Amino acid sequence: MIIGILKEKPYERRVSMQPASISSLIQKKKVRVLIEKSAGDAAFLPDKDYDGIADGIVDYEQLVEQSDLLVRISTPDDDLMGRMRSNQILVGVLNPLCNMPLVKKLLNHKITAFSMDMVPRTTRAQSMDVLSSMATVAGYKAVLDAAMHLPHFFPMFMTAAGTIAPAKVLVIGAGVAGLQAIATARKLGARVEAFDVRSAAKEEVESLGAKFVQVEGALENSQAGGYAIEQTEAFKKRQAQVIHEHAVKSDVVICSAQIPGKWAPRILKKETVQAMSPGSVIVDLAASSGGNCELTERYKNIVYNQVTIIGNTSYTSTLQADASKMFGHNVMNFLDLLIDDEGNLNLNFEDEVIRESCVSHNGEYVSKRIKEFYTEST
Numbered sequence: 001m002i003i004g005i006l007k008e009k010p011y012e013r014r015v016s017m018q019p020a021s022i023s024s025l026i027q028k029k030k031v032r033v034l035i036e037k038s039a040g041d042a043a044f045l046p047d048k049d050y051d052g053i054a055d056g057i058v059d060y061e062q063l064v065e066q067s068d069l070l071v072r073i074s075t076p077d078d079d080l081m082g083r084m085r086s087n088q089i090l091v092g093v094l095n096p097l098c099n100m101p102l103v104k105k106l107l108n109h110k111i112t113a114f115s116m117d118m119v120p121r122t123t124r125a126q127s128m129d130v131l132s133s134m135a136t137v138a139g140y141k142a143v144l145d146a147a148m149h150l151p152h153f154f155p156m157f158m159t160a161a162g163t164i165a166p167a168k169v170l171v172i173g174a175g176v177a178g179l180q181a182i183a184t185a186r187k188l189g190a191r192v193e194a195f196d197v198r199s200a201a202k203e204e205v206e207s208l209g210a211k212f213v214q215v216e217g218a219l220e221n222s223q224a225g226g227y228a229i230e231q232t233e234a235f236k237k238r239q240a241q242v243i244h245e246h247a248v249k250s251d252v253v254i255c256s257a258q259i260p261g262k263w264a265p266r267i268l269k270k271e272t273v274q275a276m277s278p279g280s281v282i283v284d285l286a287a288s289s290g291g292n293c294e295l296t297e298r299y300k301n302i303v304y305n306q307v308t309i310i311g312n313t314s315y316t317s318t319l320q321a322d323a324s325k326m327f328g329h330n331v332m333n334f335l336d337l338l339i340d341d342e343g344n345l346n347l348n349f350e351d352e353v354i355r356e357s358c359v360s361h362n363g364e365y366v367s368k369r370i371k372e373f374y375t376e377s378t
């Protein structure tokens with residue numbers, strides 16, 4: 001099998017496989033790997049770093065034509081879709097539950113497409129879980145970004161010029177990104193509080209030295225694989241009130257609440273932002289799925305009533321060197337499962353990881369979750 005690593009779209013600075021991951025894959029499997037010219041440039045991995053590791057550094061047209069399996073983080077555009085052959089394989093981050101037009105195109109073109117953001121969050125699949133590795137990057141960078149915008153110090157200072165109190169940080173949603181945000185804010189010396197609807201998050205939050213904010217009566221479902229579920233209207237009202245009370249006392253609010261496959265819950269109300277202190281900062285990591293804050297603007301940083309609201313959160317692209325390292329490692333582990341030792345595609349749909357990450361094959365849906373989602377919504 002020939003694997004082709006495509007160059008990303010201009011706004012994406014990561015590369016889907018770095019030389020070390022390619023080298024590990026080639027050692028394990030009978031595959032050849034081609035890389036598109038300059039694919040790693042934006043991640044500080046020039047072509048010379050791939051030289052002697054990949055089997056060739058080629059143009060885009062050649063790469064698409066010669067490869068059996070293409071890897072790219074950014075979603076395919078019309079040009080790529082137009083060039084791909086039926087049954088050619090695509091591995092990427094396709095966000096299929098939010099991109100019906102793309103899913104339809106993949107089905108119509110009979111592309112065998114795998115979306116790594118659909119890999120189930122199970123212990124076995126941890127090493128392939130791009131959502132977790134990228135959320136780690138985002139949680140870390142969100143706090144640094146907040147610190148850069150905040151007109152106060154994060155740590156406490158006792159100096160001859162007086163004592164500076166530590167910054168107060170509220171983290172909404174204590175999943176992967178939220179926990180990393182808590183850890184980073186604590187390392188910078190802030191006082192941290194965190195809120196989540198899952199009671200299991202309490203212990204994790206406290207183990208990082210933060211205070212857990214509890215709102216009684218959250219719905220939980222043990223069948224939801226550790227994920228949150230939709231809450232009642234009565235709970236949402238209580239939650240908004242409690243969040244209001246804590247947010248107005250905070251210098252920084254990091255929003256990272258999400259329910260997979262749904263628009264982000266709107267937790268931080270306009271009235272709350274209006275009551276926050278001037279100079280406060282909100283980083284809305286959920287901006288791309290609608291935002292946890294009512295005022296967030298996707299891909300934009302705005303100032304509302306002297307509160308900075310950061311919706312431009314493409315942090316994985318600004319920590320592109322290590323983000324590429326982590327992403328490439330996840331891809332390598334995924335291809336290790338998807339390709340047998342002889343270099344053939346191992347389409348074992350009995351395997352939950354392969355089935356649930358497969359968007360389309362032979363013009364049919366494969367993932368049960370995607371199939372049910374589109375069958376119910378059409």
Ligand code: NAD
Nearest residue numbers: 135138173174175176177197228257258285286313315316
């Ligand atoms: P996750 O699923 O691990 O965590 C989300 C958390 O939100 C869970 O703990 C869940 O219980 C909690 N939650 C759900 N509904 C809630 C509610 N109503 N109130 C409080 N908590 C609630 O998700 P993650 O991987 O940590 O990602 C978090 C967010 O960060 C997502 O919106 C994701 O898209 C975004 N993200 C952004 C970037 C970036 O570069 N900008 C990268 C990765 C992730």
